[in-house]
Amino acid sequence: MSATLDMTSLAARLGRVERRKRVRAMALTLPLLVFLALTFLVPLGALLVRAVENPEVADTLVHTGKALSGWDRKALPPDEVFQALVTDLNAMPETAQAGVLARRLNTEVSGARSLIMNTYRAKLDIASLSAAQVKDKLLEQDARWAELPYWLAIAKNSSRWTPDYLLTSLDLKRDAQGDIVKVGPEEAAFSAILLRTFSISAVVTLVCILIGYPLAFWLSTLSARRANLMMILVLLPFWTSVLVRIAAWIVLLQTNGLVNRFLMFTGLTDSPVPLLFNRLGVIIAMVHILLPFMILPLFSVMKSVPPNFVRAAVSLGSSQLAAFFRIYVPQTYPGIAAGGLLVFITSIGYYVTPALLGGAGDQMLSYYVAQYTNVEINWGMACALGSVLLITTLALYTVYRRFGKAELSLG
Amino acid sequence: MKLKPLLIALAGVLALPVLAQSTLTVVNFGGANGGAQKIAYFEPFEKTGTKIVGVEYNGEQAKIKAMVEAKKVSWDVVEVESPDVNRGCDEGLFEKMDWSKLAPKSDFQAAAVNECGVGAFVWSTVMAYNADKLKTAPVTWGDFWDTKKFPGKRGMRKGPRYNLEFALMADGVAPADVYKVLATKDGADRAFKKMTELKPNIQFWEAGAQPPQFLVAGDVVMTTAYNGRIDAAQREGKNLAITWTGGIYDLDYWVMPKGTPNKDLAMKFIAMATNPTEQAEYTKHISYGPTNNKALAKIDPKILALLPTSAANSKTALQFNITFWADQGEALEKRFAAWAAQ
Numbered sequence: 071m072s073a074t075l076d077m078t079s080l081a082a083r084l085g086r087v088e089r090r091k092r093v094r095a096m097a098l099t100l101p102l103l104v105f106l107a108l109t110f111l112v113p114l115g116a117l118l119v120r121a122v123e124n125p126e127v128a129d130t131l132v133h134t135g136k137a138l139s140g141w142d143r144k145a146l147p148p149d150e151v152f153q154a155l156v157t158d159l160n161a162m163p164e165t166a167q168a169g170v171l172a173r174r175l176n177t178e179v180s181g182a183r184s185l186i187m188n189t190y191r192a193k194l195d196i197a198s199l200s201a202a203q204v205k206d207k208l209l210e211q212d213a214r215w216a217e218l219p220y221w222l223a224i225a226k227n228s229s230r231w232t233p234d235y236l237l238t239s240l241d242l243k244r245d246a247q248g249d250i251v252k253v254g255p256e257e258a259a260f261s262a263i264l265l266r267t268f269s270i271s272a273v274v275t276l277v278c279i280l281i282g283y284p285l286a287f288w289l290s291t292l293s294a295r296r297a298n299l300m301m302i303l304v305l306l307p308f309w310t311s312v313l314v315r316i317a318a319w320i321v322l323l324q325t326n327g328l329v330n331r332f333l334m335f336t337g338l339t340d341s342p343v344p345l346l347f348n349r350l351g352v353i354i355a356m357v358h359i360l361l362p363f364m365i366l367p368l369f370s371v372m373k374s375v376p377p378n379f380v381r382a383a384v385s386l387g388s389s390q391l392a393a394f395f396r397i398y399v400p401q402t403y404p405g406i407a408a409g410g411l412l413v414f415i416t417s418i419g420y421y422v423t424p425a426l427l428g429g430a431g432d433q434m435l436s437y438y439v440a441q442y443t444n445v446e447i448n449w450g451m452a453c454a455l456g457s458v459l460l461i462t463t464l465a466l467y468t469v470y471r472r473f474g475k476a477e478l479s480l481g
Numbered sequence: 482m483k484l485k486p487l488l489i490a491l492a493g494v495l496a497l498p499v500l501a502q503s504t505l506t507v508v509n510f511g512g513a514n515g516g517a518q519k520i521a522y523f524e525p526f527e528k529t530g531t532k533i534v535g536v537e538y539n540g541e542q543a544k545i546k547a548m549v550e551a552k553k554v555s556w557d558v559v560e561v562e563s564p565d566v567n568r569g570c571d572e573g574l575f576e577k578m579d580w581s582k583l584a585p586k587s588d589f590q591a592a593a594v595n596e597c598g599v600g601a602f603v604w605s606t607v608m609a610y611n612a613d614k615l616k617t618a619p620v621t622w623g624d625f626w627d628t629k630k631f632p633g634k635r636g637m638r639k640g641p642r643y644n645l646e647f648a649l650m651a652d653g654v655a656p657a658d659v660y661k662v663l664a665t666k667d668g669a670d671r672a673f674k675k676m677t678e679l680k681p682n683i684q685f686w687e688a689g690a691q692p693p694q695f696l697v698a699g700d701v702v703m704t705t706a707y708n709g710r711i712d713a714a715q716r717e718g719k720n721l722a723i724t725w726t727g728g729i730y731d732l733d734y735w736v737m738p739k740g741t742p743n744k745d746l747a748m749k750f751i752a753m754a755t756n757p758t759e760q761a762e763y764t765k766h767i768s769y770g771p772t773n774n775k776a777l778a779k780i781d782p783k784i785l786a787l788l789p790t791s792a793a794n795s796k797t798a799l800q801f802n803i804t805f806w807a808d809q810g811e812a813l814e815k816r817f818a819a820w821a822a823q
Binding site: 164165166168169170172173177180181182183256258259260262266324325326429430433438441443444445446447449 | 539540541542543546568570571572573639683684685687688698699700804807808809810811812814815816817818819820821822
């Protein structure tokens with residue numbers, strides 16, 4: 071009896087000690103967790119929220135939104151809606167509110183910006199007018215109020231949340247009746263851009279593997295001293311500013327640059343090859359910038375591969391080449407996977423390199439995120455594009471994890 | 482004894498607030514233009530006892546928006562491009578301009594007078610070529626599109642702005658009608674179709690410094706360019722030339738972000754930078770035109786001939802239509818992205 075009692079109290083005490091240890095360990099990581107939450111999760115959450123948030127119309131055109139709720143969306147809305155709109159516009163205390171509303175509606179219908187601002191500035195006096203008279207007055211002020219798309223845009227955006235930014239990022243839109251349809255070929259840009267972003271990143275990753283693998287292998291066979299020296303050479307460009315390296319590539323690759331002069335001198339071509347301001351230039355520069363990300367993980371994995379397996383295979387009658395590919399290479403898969411993932415994820419976000427070395431058809435998604443942030447000041451759209459990039463990247467990463475695990479269990 | 486230097490340092494620190502001058506943060510686009518502004522505006526203004534902190538930016542209005550929204554405005558005077566003046570004014574990003582402290586409105590060009598801004602200078606997007614390499618000068622936008630007569634690549638700005646206007650002019654639309662045509666669906670289709678015609682021969686540029694580089698390196702035979710950049714290359718001895726026909730001129734503006742703590746000083750700076758004498762001095766350092774018409778009389782005729790505002794150069798020029806681009810810009814940018822992907 072007493073022995074079992076002792077046993078349980080011992081177990082309980084042990085459990086308590088363990089728990090205390092865990093709490094202490096947690097407390098040590100707490101600053102890091104708080105830091106991560108503040109600098110990483112909060113901005114990401116804000117990004118995702120901003121991609122669906124739509125307060126501009128709901129906050130300012132309260133009456134108009136209500137008056138539009140029963141509208142059939144096929145003909146011009148009833149006169150009361152015109153009255154509600156002028157009331158709402160006149161009630162705005164500051165120009166800034168009208169400006170924000172005008173910008174929001176202009177992203178839906180080109181021309182809404184000037185329409186809203188003109189009407190807002192006109193400050194129509196409708197104190198003693200009937201709804202029908204207000205309508206006439208508004209149409210007289212700007213005849214565009216007789217066009218349906220402007221009213222559709224207001225009706226569509228009078229709710230606080232919208233899927234529109236995300237739909238636009240996928241080349242979809244809601245039609246007047248609220249059904250999701252594909253946009254016309256003139257507006258369909260983003261799926262091609264997303265595909266381009268991933269295909270450029272995939273090509274860069276592949277080229278990095280093809281170039282980085284032999285180099286890392288050679289480095290791993292050198293003595294420690296020489297390997298360190300060579301490693302510094304690999305890392306040297308890594309410490310140079312990206313812009314400087316891009317400028318250097320422009321000098322090298324331009325029409326009368328060193329590379330083209332060399333090609334023409336050796337007689338490989340008669341006229342200069344276009345190496346810049348196209349896809350090729352972007353890929354060359356990106357591979358150069360990202361190569362260290364591939365070589366470092368590969369090198370560290372290759373250093374830990376014991377050489378006796380390959381020797382054993384050769385001594386058992388395998389050819390050198392077969393032993394290399396069937397024994398050595400599989401042992402470096404973790405390095406290839408880690409390096410590949412690093413390079414791929416980093417290149418997805420590339421912006422400056424394609425902007426300066428690519429043509430109009432070589433820009434990656436970040437370029438358009440920057441454009442919407444800085445030029446159009448349409449942060450909803452910028453956040454939606456960012457979210458799409460984030461979600462597709464996470465999805466790809468999940469697939470990679472599955473694939474990675476299968477690889478391990480097969481091994 | 483060892484305490485003495487420490488005491489001196491301490492006294493120095495204590496005296497700092499007394500010695501500190503008032504400072505004004507002025508933000509511009511840097512480059513050759515920033516240099517010209519430094520000589521013509523910053524240096525004379527600093528003689529009045531205010532230190533100017535010069536900051537360069539790339540026109541990102543997001544920075545101003547973020548500052549104003551956070552109510553932490555550290556920029557006092559900012560040079561912005563024309564589409565951003567109206568938009569920022571509408572959205573409450575800028576202080577209202579106090580016109581009572583500036584030269585009379587009638588002295589300025591009509592476009593320079595704005596609720597929230599004053600025109601800082603007039604610049605133009607023009608056709609430029611390397612006179613060493615091209616023996617016959619291209620005269621019209623039709624020539625720019627004529628790849629048989631002038632074989633080789635053309636540099637164009639990455640984006641629809643200016644390019645669609647030039648495309649319509651190349652397609653035979655008179656400068657005065659360009660925006661009327663472009664505002665219609667058919668007109669936009671026509672402009673993009675004309676762009677497609679030239680697409681295999683276009684080398685796009687991103688930054689204003691690139692077109693002169695392209696020309697000098699021989700990457701392109703002609704290009705669209707900001708006239709000041711070509712002027713800067715000419716000053717470095719490069720034989721580049723400008724065709725002014727059908728150029729698109731535009732203004733940059735001085736504005737004050739909403740909530741700047743130094744509004745009075747900022748107004749003083751803007752008043753000085755829009756004075757005839759200072760604006761005339763500015764044109765000596767970069768070939769951008771003055772916005773104050775009184776400055777024209779003070780400018781050397783030789784310099785005047787290089788400015789977008791001279792009678793000869795502005796004869797067939799088109800004024801950039803801010804309202805059109807404020808309304809249609811976003812849709813056309815997107816269509817351009819779709820067009821580029823095809």
